[in-house]
Amino acid sequence: MNFCVLDKVNVALSDMIIKFTFTVILALSQVPFCLMLPRDPLDKPNIIILVADDMGYGDLSSYGHPTQESGPIDRMALEGMRFTQWYSPESVCTPSRGATLTGRLPVRVGLYGPYERVFIPHMPTGLPKNEITIAEALKDVGYATGMNGKWHLGINEFRFDDGNHLPAHHGFDEVGTIAPFTHHARCDEEKKIVSSPEKSYCFFYSNDTIIQQPAAHHNITKTLVYETKAFIYNHENDPFFYMLNFLHLHDSLFAGPEFQASSKRGEYGDNLNEMSWAVGEVLDTLRKLEIEKNTLVLFVSDHGGHIEICSDGGKNSPFRGSKETTWEGGFRVPAIAWWPSMIEGATVSRDIVSSLDILAPPWI
Template structure:
């Protein structure tokens, strides 16, 4: 017959409080009569192994280019805490996203699957406030996967994966319906050009596109940008404080660096790079605040942090757009500038500092988190993301031998090893066109030079346009067909194998109903503000005046 003390011995042995030779009867008796004390021991961060269900924090920037950070080579941007993470963590040079536009890319981050499989594609390319559909509930999100592993789950910031389905308030597609226990201040749509409240681009924000929620409650329409990042950060800090004793997954989706650009007073007019640099400095410090909170609770060494962007920079935004470094193209493009991103993984004491040239993707995060959390993903569907746990912990080779660049449901290009083949390419702005569209450095309108997958601005290539990305990451010098016959055959077979098992999801982005657009109060023309004090940083007034001169007929 087993001793009644056996369960206690087992638990205490795990924490190193007893050995087979030394058992304190008084301690055992104390624990028998004090279950709360035993629970406290079980929750002790001091004895929790870093590899035992580490916390997972996913930080996502919006529209940040692969070259925007000092650690990724920007020549004038001031360094900040994210660069410190890059120096002390693992910085990837071949980090990719599942799509070059917001909604499909974020669906890939959440599910680990290409948007073409999910159905997050269509003529509009993103979910709009009047789109009836959202991220399918049949898709397992990273939040749901981590809940299965016993994690608390939290989210703040930009969602852009659907809002309502049948009314202005049903919130059918909001984050709380996709596995998040806690949802703080969030933008269910996006930080749109239409939401500019500086007077630089718009006289007044568009109430139909600009609203701030807390969980499923609309609290500001149109929202004020000033203080927005602090709201997100404060919610993230509160979630960490409330859940630090147990494993948690936290998703922080910043509104930076998407236009309309904004920053708080402390950061406005501080960067030599201008408003874009101000925005980035504010995000640096927000990330630092989050890491400081982890350290304050003695859990930084038991927390893995991923920092990525959702895709490349919106180049047509001139000085307000990001920087793709040497890469061609940007947001919406199948060129490297659209899909290649900053990708940093930070885990003090576990991941050795360094630089990796291995191919990793945003779709790998769910598989890696599940692997670290001790759970598995469903086997009834194809996952494009793979666990990169071994890449992170011991420098193993990437599990990826290929990567597909989609636009809607069309394969635009494929990478196999170091070679990339373009079947279709989109037009990219020339310097001359920039001069016409960027008077005074400011974009004259919210647009893409080419946001299409076919048509007049798209060129088809047969045979495909082939580049060696190791020698020519800027995709400037296409290789001759002659001498690369074997490469073309490998690419052809890779595409055929991919298509053979591809089941396209039903396109979800083109079902509209304007009666479901959120409205906080019809009696006030959908204008309300329950969280903000309005205001624009005073130092931006000169920019507003300059822009007004350029916009004047």
């Protein structure tokens, strides 16, 4: 795949996209919003963030993987901007996701140490409520906000069912099906890792209500896609912010029936193909509603792949290291920005960027 060398115009666009910060959002909020369509792309643009779980830098065809099938994520790169030096804030889930949502280093929001670094279900800890998230910042300037999928930033605080750390307490007004913890290896339904899923680790919520325990995963990606599309349809005339947090590609691996044995790479490739299909469904929905020119979509991984689990884990090539390490492979991640009216297709940014740059709070 040949990518254009960035000219001065594209450098300017890249700078604008990667610094799509709270300051810019506040400036945009001063533009009067009306329901007449199409609205100007910079009149409170819609924002969708698609987050992969444990995806390695070298997992995609567009990032050099020799056998992974090309799919909608790669087409997203061909139609948008591919980043080659995008870094996650941490090399494990909880601190990386908390830092991304707040624009603050994990240590500054208390997500560090032997116990607080990665939350597990029985913990009373969570993302501190005094931290301002992207959702809260955008909600304050008139955006509809929603999310689904993986959360992993806390569940209950004072009792087993209070849900005080769930997304609704952090600016997300519409919360679909979520995995409040994560998709853990102990949730393996194929019995490769455990004889049966452990109920205490494997459950789904709808907003703040538990709906399934143990959780069945083979239709979950379809569910997340349908919920995301429903949110977009319901808010096509509003400025909106949505996070679709995939359960792929965390172990244990799973894929819907139509994606099983779809990849010559094996189960991991099947999982990636299903996630790529989901990304394509979201982009196609924007096109169908003719709001793609008003919508910035960002695809990014929360940190590097888990290469120690061999074929069940991602590829961080050409970098050394893995999830949970401080090597380059733990932190450098694939990232793609797509915004048809503002980003020229097939461009590459080699600027050093962090997921912290999505929201750069002026109060830091």
